Amino acid sequence: xATIGLYAATVLIWGxxxxxxxxxxxxxxxxxxxxxxxxAASLFMFVWVFVRRLSxxxxxxxxxxxxxxxxxxxxLNYYLFYLxxxxxxxxxxxxxxxxxxxxxxxxxxALTRRMPSARVLAxxxxxxxxxxxxxxxxxxxxxFQSTASIGLIYSLGGTTSFAIGGMVAxxxxxxxxxxxxxxxxxxxxxxxxxxxxxxxxxxxxxxxPRLPYVASFVFLAVFASVIAFALYFALLARIGTERSAYVxxxxxxxxxxxxxxxxxxxxxxxxLTGVALTLAGNVLVLLRxxxxxx
Numbered sequence: 452x453a454t455i456g457l458y459a460a461t462v463l464i465w466g467x468x469x470x471x472x473x474x475x476x477x478x479x480x481x482x483x484x485x486x487x488x489x490x491a492a493s494l495f496m497f498v499w500v501f502v503r504r505l506s507x508x509x510x511x512x513x514x515x516x517x518x519x520x521x522x523x524x525x526x527l528n529y530y531l532f533y534l535x536x537x538x539x540x541x542x543x544x545x546x547x548x549x550x551x552x553x554x555x556x557x558x559x560x561a562l563t564r565r566m567p568s569a570r571v572l573a574x575x576x577x578x579x580x581x582x583x584x585x586x587x588x589x590x591x592x593x594x595f596q597s598t599a600s601i602g603l604i605y606s607l608g609g610t611t612s613f614a615i616g617g618m619v620a621x622x623x624x625x626x627x628x629x630x631x632x633x634x635x636x637x638x639x640x641x642x643x644x645x646x647x648x649x650x651x652x653x654x655x656x657x658x659x660p661r662l663p664y665v666a667s668f669v670f671l672a673v674f675a676s677v678i679a680f681a682l683y684f685a686l687l688a689r690i691g692t693e694r695s696a697y698v699x700x701x702x703x704x705x706x707x708x709x710x711x712x713x714x715x716x717x718x719x720x721x722x723l724t725g726v727a728l729t730l731a732g733n734v735l736v737l738l739r740x741x742x743x744x745x
Contacts, residue, residue, distance in 0.1 A: 454689060461682045461698045466705020468675035469541035470713055472533060474667035478659040481533040482649035487658070488668065489525045490642040492676035496635035499677075507632030516623050517633050518640045523616030525641025530648075531609035538602030542710025545703040546585065546726055547606035552699055552733045553578045554614035571736055578732030584725035621687050630684045638676065700733040 475484040500507045509517060535544050553575050560566065586603050623633055649656065659665075683698065707726065710716040 454686070457682050457686050457689075458698060458701070461679050461686065462701040463705060464674050464679040464682075465698065466545070466702035467709060468671055468679070469545045469706040470709040471667040471670050471675070472536050472541060473714070474663040475671065476533060476536050479657050479664070480649055480654040481530065482645045482652070482654060483656050483658075484668075485526075485529045485533060486642045486645035486649065488529075488642075488672045488676060489638040489645070491668075491672040492680075493635050493638035493642060495673060495677045496631060496638060496681075500631050500635055503631075505631055506629045507635060509628065509633070509636070513623075513626075513628060513633075514636065516619060516626075517628070517636045520616055520619045520623060520633070521637035521640030522644060523612045523619060525638050526644045526648075528609050528612040528616060529641075530645065531605045531612065535602045535605035535609065538598045538605070540710045540714045540716045542703070542707035542714065542716050543585065544602070544606045545706035545710075546729055547582060547603065548610050548613065549699045549703045549729060549733055550578050550582060550607075551610050551614040551617065552736050554611050555618060556736055558615060558618065574732045574735030576732070577728050577735060581725045581727070581729030581732060584728065585722055586725075587721070617687070620684060621691065624684065624688045630688055631681060634680060634684055638680075700730055703730065 475481075475488075479487075497507065499505075532544060532548075556571065556575065586599065620637075624630060646656075686698070703726070707716065711718065
């Protein structure tokens, strides 16, 4: 598939997945819903690997890095986002998620001890300012009793986990690990950790047989997990972490559109300004990161 096709498909699927998450929260414990999702996704991925006769054997050391990838992307990341869903609209969660490119840059700069350029820093400031404008009432009057403040914390935590997980995934790709085989194992590790967390918390592995839960589960397990992550990791392998992260700038547009129609998200001039600044800051960060490689 052409790079533009990979981008478009990933953006549309992940953009729609946020609204689907709302149907997974409520009756079934969050840990169970995500564990079911990635257990099913892992099974689909292993079948794909088997049918295509792809490699899924790794050394103990490689399994360690794959487990780390699974913990960050398929466990902690989604666990925190699901916890945020009852507190703020999924469209806003997607906007916070778009700052993954900024967090990736900051973590990378800290690890390499290289100061970003002035233009990149300007992009970071734009993104941070945009988030601050969107959530200004929560930022100004922060309280652990405020539902929106809690949603923001969960969303930032999930975004940080995803950003670092993406760097681990890129490292795994660069070391020569097959994309689909390592992803199948990473999803399995993520599902196992979530199941363990549920048991430790004394929760039950219940299931909601109603159509909204089942339909959203199928979409999230097959399309948003197997297909979209395969596309995203293919992008990582083809064009690198920074340029692949452009999907996190684009899918909030899809998520916000759906949130407007299905969650009653109300657009204000302040919200529009904040979203525009956040997305512009991400574009500037990614654009300069890409140019720096040339």
